[in-house]
Each structure stands twice: as structure tokens, then as C-alpha cells.
Amino acid sequence: MQVSCTQENLSRGLGIVGRAVATRTTLPITNHVLISTDNSRLRLSATNLEIAINCWIGTQVEEEGAIAIPSGLLTDFVNSLPSENIDIKVAPQTQTMEIKCAKSEARISGQKADEFPPIPRIGEGITAKVDPRALRNAISQMVFAAAVDDSRPVLTGGYAQFSGDKLILAAADGFRLAVHNLGLVAPAGEEAGVIIPARSLRELDRLLRDQADPVEITINPQRSQILFRLKDVEIVSQLIQGNFPDYNQLIPQSHTTRAVINVAEFLRAIKSASVFARDGSGILKLMITPGEGIQISARAEEVGDNEGTIDAEIEGQEAKIAFNSKYLMDIFTILEDEKVALEVTTPSSPGVFRPIGDDDWVQVVMPMFVQW
Amino acid sequence: MWQIIGQDRIVDLLKRSFHEGRLSHAYLFIGPKHVGKMTLSINLAQALNCLSEDKPCCECNSCRRIASGNHADVQLIQLAQNSENEQAPARKAISVNQIRDMQYNVNLKPYEGGYRVIIIDGAEYMSDGAANSLLKTLEEPPPNTVFLLLAVDEGSLLPTIRSRCQKIELPPLPSHIVKEALMERWGIDPSRADLLARACQGSIGWAISAIDDEGILEERSQHLDNLIALSGSDITERFEFAADLATQFSKNRVAVRERLQLWLTWWRDLLLVKGNCLEFITNNSQEGVLGQHAAQCSTSAIGGAIRSIQETMQQLEQNANPRLALEVLMLNIPYVEKEEICLT
Numbered sequence: 001m002q003v004s005c006t007q008e009n010l011s012r013g014l015g016i017v018g019r020a021v022a023t024r025t026t027l028p029i030t031n032h033v034l035i036s037t038d039n040s041r042l043r044l045s046a047t048n049l050e051i052a053i054n055c056w057i058g059t060q061v062e063e064e065g066a067i068a069i070p071s072g073l074l075t076d077f078v079n080s081l082p083s084e085n086i087d088i089k090v091a092p093q094t095q096t097m098e099i100k101c102a103k104s105e106a107r108i109s110g111q112k113a114d115e116f117p118p119i120p121r122i123g124e125g126i127t128a129k130v131d132p133r134a135l136r137n138a139i140s141q142m143v144f145a146a147a148v149d150d151s152r153p154v155l156t157g158g159y160a161q162f163s164g165d166k167l168i169l170a171a172a173d174g175f176r177l178a179v180h181n182l183g184l185v186a187p188a189g190e191e192a193g194v195i196i197p198a199r200s201l202r203e204l205d206r207l208l209r210d211q212a213d214p215v216e217i218t219i220n221p222q223r224s225q226i227l228f229r230l231k232d233v234e235i236v237s238q239l240i241q242g243n244f245p246d247y248n249q250l251i252p253q254s255h256t257t258r259a260v261i262n263v264a265e266f267l268r269a270i271k272s273a274s275v276f277a278r279d280g281s282g283i284l285k286l287m288i289t290p291g292e293g294i295q296i297s298a299r300a301e302e303v304g305d306n307e308g309t310i311d312a313e314i315e316g317q318e319a320k321i322a323f324n325s326k327y328l329m330d331i332f333t334i335l336e337d338e339k340v341a342l343e344v345t346t347p348s349s350p351g352v353f354r355p356i357g358d359d360d361w362v363q364v365v366m367p368m369f370v371q372w
Numbered sequence: 373m374w375q376i377i378g379q380d381r382i383v384d385l386l387k388r389s390f391h392e393g394r395l396s397h398a399y400l401f402i403g404p405k406h407v408g409k410m411t412l413s414i415n416l417a418q419a420l421n422c423l424s425e426d427k428p429c430c431e432c433n434s435c436r437r438i439a440s441g442n443h444a445d446v447q448l449i450q451l452a453q454n455s456e457n458e459q460a461p462a463r464k465a466i467s468v469n470q471i472r473d474m475q476y477n478v479n480l481k482p483y484e485g486g487y488r489v490i491i492i493d494g495a496e497y498m499s500d501g502a503a504n505s506l507l508k509t510l511e512e513p514p515p516n517t518v519f520l521l522l523a524v525d526e527g528s529l530l531p532t533i534r535s536r537c538q539k540i541e542l543p544p545l546p547s548h549i550v551k552e553a554l555m556e557r558w559g560i561d562p563s564r565a566d567l568l569a570r571a572c573q574g575s576i577g578w579a580i581s582a583i584d585d586e587g588i589l590e591e592r593s594q595h596l597d598n599l600i601a602l603s604g605s606d607i608t609e610r611f612e613f614a615a616d617l618a619t620q621f622s623k624n625r626v627a628v629r630e631r632l633q634l635w636l637t638w639w640r641d642l643l644l645v646k647g648n649c650l651e652f653i654t655n656n657s658q659e660g661v662l663g664q665h666a667a668q669c670s671t672s673a674i675g676g677a678i679r680s681i682q683e684t685m686q687q688l689e690q691n692a693n694p695r696l697a698l699e700v701l702m703l704n705i706p707y708v709e710k711e712e713i714c715l716t
Contacts, residue, residue: 024473026449029442049444049483114433117444118484150472153479197480224481238480241514 001035001065001090003042005057007083007101013044013057014075016233019203021071022048027117029068033075034116035088035097036066045119046071051200052119053207054234065090066113069097077106120236122227126219128162129186132211132230137336138169138180139205141361144330146198147173157195159244160226162188162219170247171198176327177250177364185214192219195244196226200237204228207235251364252352255343257319259288259312260356262339266294267332269308270325273298276306277325283368284325288344290314298325319344321351322368331363347372373430374415376408377553377576378545383412385540390419390427396538398510398519400495402526403542406577409522412542413491414438417446420487420518434484444483449474450493466494468501475505478514488517495521496528503530510536544574558583570654573637593657595634600661603708610702618695621688628694632685639678642666646674665708673706680704 014033022030025048034045042059045052067090077099078086087100090110099106139158147155152174161168165187170179207230208215216229219239227236270284277284279300287295294312299305321344331353343352347370353363374383389395399416401409418428418435421443428435437443449470474490482488492498498506510519510533521537523529551569553576554560560568560583571592572579582588602613621628641653645666653662669677684701688694 026447026473027442027444030444047444047483049477050480115437115440115442117437117442120483150476150479153476156476156479222481222485224485238483240479241481242479 001037001067001092002063002088003037003059003061004085004087005042005059007078007081007086009057009059010042010086011075011078011081013042013055014071014078016055016207017044017046017053018071018075019206020046020048020051020053020235029111029115030117031071032068032111032116033071034066034068034113034119036113037061037064045116047117047119049117050197050238051203052236053203054119054236056232065092067095067097067110068113068116069108069110073108077108120220120225120227122218122220122225122236124218125221126162126188126190126192127186128167128184128188128217129214130167130182130184130217132208132213132215134182135215136205136208138167138182138361139201139208140334142169142171142178142180143198143201143205144334145171145173145176145178145363146201153240154195154242154244157197157240158201159193159195159247161191161193162217163191164188170244172245172247172250175324175366177247178331178361179247179251179363180361181359192223193244194219194223194226195240195242196237197240200235204235204237207233250350251362252343252345252350254345255316255352256345257288257290257314257316257343259294259314259342260339261294261310261312261342263332263335263337265310267329269296269310270328270332272308273306274325274329276300276304279303282324282326283322283370284328285322285370285372286320288312288314288319288321288342290316290318320347320372322347322370323351323365324368327365331365373426373428374419375430376411376415377557378549379408379412379542382540382542386412386416386419390416395420395518397513397517398521398537400521400523400526400529400534400537400539401542402523402539404544404573404575405524406572406575406581407542407544408576409542410491410493411577413489413520413522416518416520417443417487417489417491420489421445421484434486445486445488446491447474447477447489448491448493451497464497465499466492466497466502467499468505471498471502471505475509478509478517482516486516488514489520490517491520491522493522495523495533496525498529498533500530503533507532507536545576546574547572550574550576550579554579554583567657570656573654592634595631596638596655596658599635599638600658600665602702603665603705607703610705611699614698614702615695617698621694621698625688628688629685632681632688636678636681639674639681642669642674643671643678646671668708669706677705 017033021033025031030048036043040061041056044055081101081104084102089098095110095112097108097110143158146158150156155173159170165184167182167184168179211230213231218227224239225236226239227234273284273296277298280298285297293309295307295309297307337355339356341354341356347367350364350366355361376383401412403409415428418430418438421434421438422428423432423434438446449466451466452470478488547569550572551565554565554568555562568579568582602610617628637654641655641662642665644653645662680701684697687697
């Protein structure tokens, strides 16, 4: 193998695939990055057996070939080089990579490319296209609700349901549920529901940051992997086995009190109440009084307490409900809407946050039981 | 091609279940060290993930990567090396974190689309926490996942783990099978193959590693010489030896246990010689000395020595004072006239 490319390109590519390099692993080869020529480009691949990322960079290919090189070593070295042309040469007998840049030279021993776990190639299957901005928005509004502990594996991921020209993303951890609907640019050929690990969704979110063109999504026919094709980058994630619970049942269909609140104002109020809630097992009490507003209070025994009132347009009866301050903070720090609606019934039934006007998303939060 | 030697009955069993698609979700392979538990596990993993018709072929890309430990869906869990310090001894238990990491992985669908195989080598070293956290996964295994638990001592596994696995025992191999295999597959000449086959006590892996490493056999014969010398030495020398051995025990328990095992084979040989069953003896390189010792010791003395060694091993296992335990052992080893040995 013999190629040459610019230092910027190689460094950027290694930075992208580096996110998928395994750090702590039982499979030593997964902390390598696979470098191979692909037509006239150089393909960098890495996988931690959960997420695989392929990245293509423009290069001049003199001779085809492939090799797996320890990722950390290569990345650190390439980042330390001046921004000039890099010549890469691999001698097939020794599995050693020779890197030349300006007046610097290095040899790194690697492993045979065919020892590397095969990077999934998904050609056929269920495909759809989605706008990257909408997808990022949706991911950021639901991924925080995914469960962190592994006791119920299906909840550690985000559920993605494709039907027609709609994609529904949902996550739940037993205490809260976040659902987000978004439209597809190109509709999916078939109905499909898969569970994508939360880690993969976060990585995808990161990669989508400077993406403008629609993202192509493909689920392989065995429904074991999902591929997101971005410009020059592909991210493939393993899917979680199992069935996602039917979350539609969890969304209350009716309510007795509905309050329309200003997001910025509410966020400020819960932020100051959270300071006290932190020491008081996270309890944040909401008293909703029609015609007056919402009183938000938190108390920490022997430390102090806090009360704040915000204006709200309230319909229906007076209501009381207590939430975990962390869950409210999670929701309100990412909301982009100006106003949202809070729907509640009794102090022991879930509270629902909805946007005004459309039903792009819904957040359901279980209340906390407190002495009023 | 199944590569494991001599365990035909087990291979047949696994083959049949495999072809009928009725493999159990979890197997517990019980057998002495080096008997072939890992080889069998690798073979089974290869069969499950092989790309060619005759599974396992041991030649396709998938099989080769499983053999070299680079297959994405075949995960090996064993005593982890201490990460901070490479000089430090390996950890004493398989930690709950190792099991949890594995559990996260098994909930994903198999990476390469075949079967996920989790091999837990030394399952008896799992900490209680690790074993308990494994229970739920063993009880409700994800589809297309096979657990292989490898253990020497079944008794030290939690009964709840044992009852969730299909148990398969790998008996020690008869020495003639080991001898044939060594001659056929490794091209060892008959006399050396005979020596190795007897010395390995049915654990063919030991014999295979001894082929390349002369040191292993040398160390063994040196330990035997020590024992022979010990039989003829007086109480002062014996106690000195016990003190040395006790110091060694505090550094490396396994080595001392292995040495006591070796001593057991020696006394067993003496019994066999007394009973005129020369073809079964383990240490046939020392046949002459065996004969002399056998002539001097009564059967009950030999039996006493064997019992004493076994008791000492048990006491050491139960954290008795090693020096005291070994000194008692020294007192119980029958005395054999030195002069007579020198004549040979």
C-alpha cells in the first residue's frame, strides 16, 4: 500500500473514527484503526463492536492495500505533525506502516487487515432519508430519557419506529418517557421498529453537527444493524435485542388541569428550586392554581427552602404535583419552544409536557409521592 | 474438523445437538487443567460461526479469527491482569464488572450475524457478585447466544450457576491415546511420547506445552529427585526443606500444590509397583528407584504417606500455617535407607 494525503484530512478522519475505537476491551484488535484504500480514496474504519464508523478521505493512491494500526499511537503522531503532505507506505511482509511528513518519519507496526472484525456493509434493507437538523433535534430531545443501568436492556436504547414518511423516536427509563416525531425526506419502504443503543445515538448526534445533506438510514434485512450514511462518513450501530414496551399506553389521554408555561421563565424557577432540591432527594413541588400561576417550591431539611411563582395560563382545576428536579431540568434545558403545556390530573398520575399547537413531541414524567 | 483429542463421546454429543439445532444455551465444561476444555470451546465457537459447509473447517476467515482471539462475537472472560502494574500478579477473582460489561454486549445483536459465544475460563474464580449477576443472563439468555463455562472444580461453583448449565465432564485421557496423538500429530518419537503421556496424567495440554519447553520436564524430574533424596534424609534436612517450601508457598501457592500432586503420583507408583502393575506407573523414568523404595516400604506406610499428603493439601487450602503443615508432612514420610539408593 502506498498513498499520500494532507495532514489535516488524515487528522480529521482519525478524529472522527477515533470515537468508535474501543478503549477497554477484551478484543485487542478493536483499539486499532483499519486503513484501507477504496478506489481513489482512503478509508479509515474503527469499531468497538457496538458502533462502527467509516470515514473516507481524499488521497492520492499509488498502490492499493490495507492494514490495521493502533489508533491512539497513530492519532497522537499525526496530530503532532505539521500541516503538510503525508506519505504512507506499508510493506505487506512486515505489517509495518511507514509515515513520512516534512522532515519527520515514523514506523508503526500494525496487524493484518483481515484480522480486523469485518466492518458491517449494509447494501440492501429498509432505507429512508431524513433531514440532519431535524434528526439532531429529535435525538437531543429524547436520548436523555434512556435508562442508564442495564437491568432492563431494552430501555438502554432509543426506539426508532419507521412508518411511511414518519419516524418516531422514543426513550424511557421507567420514570419518564420522551417521544419525538419527525418527518422523513424519503419515506421508508417498510414499517420497522428497532432499538438503537443510546451511546450510538449520542455519537450520531455529534457527527451530524456539520452535516447539511439529508442522512440516509438503512436497516439491514436481519434487523441487527442500522446504518447512517453521512457525507464521507458512515456510522453503523448494532441494535439491541428485544421488544420495546408499548409506550403509547403510558401517555395519559386526558387531564384535569392544563397550564401553558413560558419555557425560559419556568427553567429559571426550577433552576433556583433545584439548588435546594439537590439536598432534599430532588423533590420539587408544583402548586397549580387557576388565575394565579404555578408555585414552585423545594425544601431541604435543616438547610433551607425556596419558593417561586411563575405566571401561567391555567385551565381546569387546582392541582398539586411533585417531580424530580433532575428530570425537569433535563427536559427544559433542551427545549427550543417558547411555550409548552403541562397537563396533570392527580398528584399520583404522570405529568405530561406537550408543545403548543402541534404534537411533534411529548414528555411524560412520573411524579414523586410527597407529604403536602 | 474438531481438534480436541480423545473426547469422542463429548464431541459426538455436541455435534448431534449442533446439527439438530438443539444446542443448550449454556454448557459447563468440567475437567482437569489442560485436558482440552478451551480447545473444545474454541471448536464449538468455530462450528457455530463457521462460513463453510463442513463446520468447523478451521480454515475460513471466521474460524481463523476465533482461533487467534480476534472474532467480534466470541468473547473470553478470564482472570484479568492488574491493569496498573504489569508486574503485579493476576487478580484472584473474575470481577462483577467483567460480567457486567459482557452483559451489555450480549444484549446487542451478534456483530457478525452468527452466534455470540461467551467463554468464561475459570468459572470457579468468579466472585460471588459476578456469579450472582450472571444468574439472570444465564436464566434468560438472549437469542443466538451460547455461554461456555470452564471449570476445574465443580464444587466451588454456586449451585445456582450449576443448575442453569448443561454439565459436560471431560475425563483425563488414557495415556495410550495421548501417546498416539503426540506421535501422530506432533511427530514425537515413541520413547519421549511415552514419557510425556505418562507424566501428563491425562492432561494433553501439559504434554503439548512440554514438547516445546524442555524446562517443564526438567523441573519435574528435579522435583522427583528432591523427593527421593528427602526419603533418605534425617529430620534436620527435612525440616529445612519444609521451611523452604513454606516460603515458596507464600509466594506461589499453585507451584507448591503442583509439587504435592507430583508427590502423590510417586506414592501411587510405589503402590502399583508393589502390586506388580508396572505398565500403569507414571514416573517410569525412575523405575529402578521405585522398585527399591517399594521393597523397603510396607503397603500401610505408603498408604499413610498418601493420606498425609492429601491431608496437608487440604490444610494448606484451608489456610493452615504452611510451615507447620509441611513439617507434619515431613514427619509422616516413611524413611528409606539412603545407602541402598546410592547403589543404583
